[in-house]
Amino acid sequence: MAQPETTETTSDVHGYRARVAEHGRFRAVMESFAYLPPFGGMFKKTSPFYAESYWYCMGGITFLMFVYLTISGIILAWLGPFWWLTNSVGMVLKSTHYWAAQAFFFFLVLHLIRVWATGAFRGRRWLNWLLGSAVLLLGLGENLFGLLARGDWESQFVAMHSDDMLFTQPFFFHLFSPANFTADLAIHVAVIPVILFGLIIAHLTLVRLQGIARPL
Amino acid sequence: MSTTPVAPLEEQPAAGEPSEAAVVTQHVRHAYWKYPIIALALAIVLGLLGAFAGSPNSPRATIAQTTRQDPGGAALALTQELTRMSASAGNQQEFGLGPPGELFVTGPLRSFSPLLGGNIAAALAQYQAAPSSQQATWANNYLKALATITPESMGGGMETAMSPDYAKINTLHGDFGPVPTLIKADVQLARTGHLEQYLEARDPGHTLHLVTIWLYDHPKMLNDAVANGLTDDQWGMVKERGYSVGPWYLIIPAIIHVEFPNGVTGTGFVLWNLLVALLFIFALPLLPGVRSLPRLLRLPRLIVRRPMAGEEIPPDPDAGRHPELQEVGPP
Numbered sequence: 001m002a003q004p005e006t007t008e009t010t011s012d013v014h015g016y017r018a019r020v021a022e023h024g025r026f027r028a029v030m031e032s033f034a035y036l037p038p039f040g041g042m043f044k045k046t047s048p049f050y051a052e053s054y055w056y057c058m059g060g061i062t063f064l065m066f067v068y069l070t071i072s073g074i075i076l077a078w079l080g081p082f083w084w085l086t087n088s089v090g091m092v093l094k095s096t097h098y099w100a101a102q103a104f105f106f107f108l109v110l111h112l113i114r115v116w117a118t119g120a121f122r123g124r125r126w127l128n129w130l131l132g133s134a135v136l137l138l139g140l141g142e143n144l145f146g147l148l149a150r151g152d153w154e155s156q157f158v159a160m161h162s163d164d165m166l167f168t169q170p171f172f173f174h175l176f177s178p179a180n181f182t183a184d185l186a187i188h189v190a191v192i193p194v195i196l197f198g199l200i201i202a203h204l205t206l207v208r209l210q211g212i213a214r215p216l
Numbered sequence: 217m218s219t220t221p222v223a224p225l226e227e228q229p230a231a232g233e234p235s236e237a238a239v240v241t242q243h244v245r246h247a248y249w250k251y252p253i254i255a256l257a258l259a260i261v262l263g264l265l266g267a268f269a270g271s272p273n274s275p276r277a278t279i280a281q282t283t284r285q286d287p288g289g290a291a292l293a294l295t296q297e298l299t300r301m302s303a304s305a306g307n308q309q310e311f312g313l314g315p316p317g318e319l320f321v322t323g324p325l326r327s328f329s330p331l332l333g334g335n336i337a338a339a340l341a342q343y344q345a346a347p348s349s350q351q352a353t354w355a356n357n358y359l360k361a362l363a364t365i366t367p368e369s370m371g372g373g374m375e376t377a378m379s380p381d382y383a384k385i386n387t388l389h390g391d392f393g394p395v396p397t398l399i400k401a402d403v404q405l406a407r408t409g410h411l412e413q414y415l416e417a418r419d420p421g422h423t424l425h426l427v428t429i430w431l432y433d434h435p436k437m438l439n440d441a442v443a444n445g446l447t448d449d450q451w452g453m454v455k456e457r458g459y460s461v462g463p464w465y466l467i468i469p470a471i472i473h474v475e476f477p478n479g480v481t482g483t484g485f486v487l488w489n490l491l492v493a494l495l496f497i498f499a500l501p502l503l504p505g506v507r508s509l510p511r512l513l514r515l516p517r518l519i520v521r522r523p524m525a526g527e528e529i530p531p532d533p534d535a536g537r538h539p540e541l542q543e544v545g546p547p
């Protein structure tokens with residue numbers, strides 16, 4: 001069970017001076033985000049030695065990509081398709097959004113490999129495997145609607161050509177049409193990301209509660 | 217607080233699955249300091265890729281541009297709207313459309329008839345006054361006539377839909393009624409962009425909806441996709457037009473679509489993907505034997521950090537709260 005971290009002893013050993021004394025000013029400054037609000041009370045301050053491998057960073061990097069996708073996506077949605085398709089800054093931001101999506105899936109797959117290869121799906125952790133799988137599958141859906149909301153030829157072609165493959169129920173029970181750019185954009189920026197955010201928070205909360213699994 | 221030097225039950229190897237190699241379970245201060253550096257490195261890489269590699273951006277097709285490039289294809293598509301042989305006619309219920317002939321041909325012509333001149337209004341009146349069987353006869357006859365001025369397929373590769381030669385459209389003769397007049401006027405509306413304006417105005421709030429549906433009726437969109445290797449059977453699911461990086465993470469659905477039995481059909485595609493997802497979610501972590509594969513393959517040793525020769529493991533800053541943390545060796 002997680003112990004409260006507000007004891008005087010805990011505060012001392014995790015204080016800035018103690019950390020500087022332990023491994024120098026550079027590392028102490030760089031890790032400050034994990035000791036200050038809002039993350040200070042959320043992150044565990046120690047981890048097993050075996051987990052100090054870059055493989056164990058992949059989930060965190062995937063989350064970083066999600067954060068970047070959210071921020072860049074809000075700016076893109078705010079300024080609109082004309083801006084991202086014609087303005088040079090808009091085109092670069094749209095491109096970084098595209099590459100961050102590629103990176104999101106790349107690191108997510110590496111995270112998945114790490115979780116599977118270390119058997120971190122055992123016992124009660126299967127629930128988190130389920131949540132992670134939902135993030136992957138919903139992420140693929142988010143990616144599809146991102147493609148449909150891109151506003152270019154590919155969007156038009158995929159909207160029509162994928163219809164029979166992906167929407168066996170007529171246009172999602174007549175709720176929307178993938179050829180409808182407005183609906184695609186709304187789903188991409190306002191519907192799926194909210195669900196994804198909830199799933200990711202639940203996933204991280206379980207990691208926090210269950211700790212890092214011991215490898216098989 | 218318990219001081220029993222035993223790892224929590226959920227962290228112990230399952231019965232019959234002993235750990236094969238030592239792992240150091242002592243806690244150390246988490247290396248959070250690496251994350252800002254990783255984030256900065258990734259931001260630089262993303263910025264460079266965004267600035268220099270860019271991202272796929274094929275200009276969207278417009279009705280005006282498509283019709284100027286291939287007016288014969290526009291005439292074919294519009295005639296098929298009247299004969300109910302277009303893709304949108306086949307999907308009329310699914311798309312929630314009205315009759316495509318009215319939506320894409322007679323509706324726009326009626327709206328723009330004051331601009332198009334008296335003969336268009338007269339042709340429209342003649343067409344709409346005729347019984348539906350007569351309308352169908354005229355349109356079908358015209359569709360057959362269009363086939364006579366359509367070149368043979370080039371053959372040798374992916375099958376593409378050929379368009380009638382629009383330069384020869386005035387050479388057609390037969391029992392077409394007012395259909396040729398209507399089609400040529402509608403092609404003119406399409407060429408000037410008025411058809412796109414009409415369709416956007418007819419479905420406000422649903423940007424490009426009807427426009428994209430009609431563009432897919434025009435043979436050019438699918439022909440362009442075939443020419444760029446983007447149809448599903450050409451592994452188009454993992455490609456982008458004019459761009460070397462595609463959605464590689466869709467490789468499993470792409471394999472299912474191209475290689476699996478019935479994967480080419482909508483139902484087959486969905487069911488196969490569902491099966492793969494269920495195997496992934498349930499069989500991989502839960503099925504005895506399968507769930508032990510990582511241990512049998514000794515994969516954890518490739519993942520976990522081990523102390524290097526002579527490396528001292530830093531003290532656990534929370535040692536008082538982690539009394540169970542000891543070096544664990546092989547059983």
